[in-house]
Amino acid sequence: MKNNKKKDENRNKVIISITIVALIVALVAGGTYAWWTWVSANNTAVNITVKGMTMTLDGGGNITAQNLVPTSCTSTTYAVQRQISYSLTNPTTIASTATIQLNPSTFPTQLKNSKLMWKLTTAANCGGTQVATGTFGSTTQGRVMDLTTIAVPAGTTTPITGTYYLSIWLDSSYTGTTNVGGEVKDTIQDKSMTLQLTGTIAQNQS
């Protein structure tokens, strides 16, 4: 009796194995079998557009030649004064953060000085409230500098707009002269730099 039970079990195993193999073969063979098919009469549309954030910046006007001499942040002659306007949207479902940046695309090492400074404020010529400030003491050519960030909530379809005022100046507290022959000339003099306004907007990682 025990032997018969074992024989039945073995036989079942063989039948199952054969069935599985046959199904696999059928699956692989595919088109060689003709089956009844049915297709739906109505098609449900699936149209998806990937939504993205937008960030536009207006830097207030290109500067091709501006002289810097030791001065104060408020100088309109020897400091860079620019109005920066921004417009931000975020129609996605994830909150994002916009970062306003400066790319020092041309930056001689002689200008790497903590007395070469920048400031973002809420009014022109270094006026109003300070938003952010920093120096060019650690600046390296090509390495983007973050100025400030702006939160852009999820679902922002109406643009968030605003204005900042950027001042860049060589502070009047700068000291440092190098005598070169009969002239008093500082190594920081006669150096050009190009700063490109840029920015990114990125979804906040959760």
Add this chain to the structure above:
Amino acid sequence: MDTKKLLGTIIGVLMFALLIVGATYAWLTLTANVTNGNYTVKTKNFIINYAGGTAITDTVQTSNATTANITSASTADGSTTDGWLAVTASKTAASAKASDFTIKLHINSNTLTTKALTYAVCKGACPTGVALATVSSGTATCATGVVACNTIAANQSNKDIVLYTDTQTFNVDGAVSSTTYNVYVWLDAGTIVAADIGKAFSGYIHASATQGD
């Protein structure tokens, strides 16, 4: 289930979980569209091209301090006095404007017992045939055409005195033509006393300028 199978299952589940978790780290990051945002600036230089003139090693004692007397009076050894020097200065167009240009006399040591040592400064040529300054009781009065004059106090050392400050010439953008300031030095005959004989003055002329706005 034996240990190996259990371990394999756990590893498989973990890897699947990692795959799912990893697949969710794809966040949107976009670059801003920027206009009018290129700023090219240059640090200006501040160079005053300067020549301080020839050293003064001797000067005349006179109460009639004309340019001729100061520069050509004969001395006992047959030389002529040379109580005069010319300071010249200019700046380039690329140089920031200065708010002033100052000529100074640094006194190393002045052992004269009186204010007999007198100076006069002219911007350009000094008037000829007239005393550049007249001295009375230690106070100098400048002649017309002399921009600065004064007597030098006695018994001083290690001190700067301002001979003349020009607040106009270098206070412009652009190039400044070479400008000459003539400095004359003499001993006023009406002030000097016997106690001054053997006394000496030692110092030097120098100049400075401050960047303006």
